[in-house]
Amino acid sequence: MNFKNHSPEALLSELKSAVLTERQSTTRVLHLLCEVEARRIFGCHGSLFDFTVHELGYSPDAAYRRINAMRVIRDVPEVEAKLESGSLSLSVVAEATRFFRAGAGSRARAGEGLTES
Secondary structure, eight states, X not given: OOOTTSOHHHHHHHHHHHHHHHHHHXXXXXXXXXXXXXXXXXXXXXXXXXXXXXXTOOOXXXXXXHHHHHHHHHHOXXXXXXHHHTSSOHHHHHHHHHHHHHHHHHHHHHHTTOOOO
C-alpha cells in the first residue's frame, strides 16, 4: 500500500477509520468465539483455546486474551463498548479477569474456616 500521495489530514482520517474498523472486527471475533464456545464446535480440538491457536492461528497469548475478553463481554456487556472505543484493551481485560479469579479464590479460601454459631 502506498500512502505517499495522501495529505496529512486524509492519512490521519483513514488511520482513525481503520482503527475503528479494527476494534469493531475484534468485538465481532469475540462474539463469534462466544457462539463457538456455546455450541462447543471446536472440531477435532479439545478446547476453545486449542481451536483458537491451531485452527485460527492466534498465538497462545493472543488466544488467551481473546477468550478472556469474550467471556467478560458475555458476562458484563458494558465492556464491549469500552473495547470498541479503545478505553479498554484486550490485555487489560485479560489481566482484570486474572485478578477477579484470584480474588474469588482468596475470598473462598478466607471463608472456608467460617462456620455458623
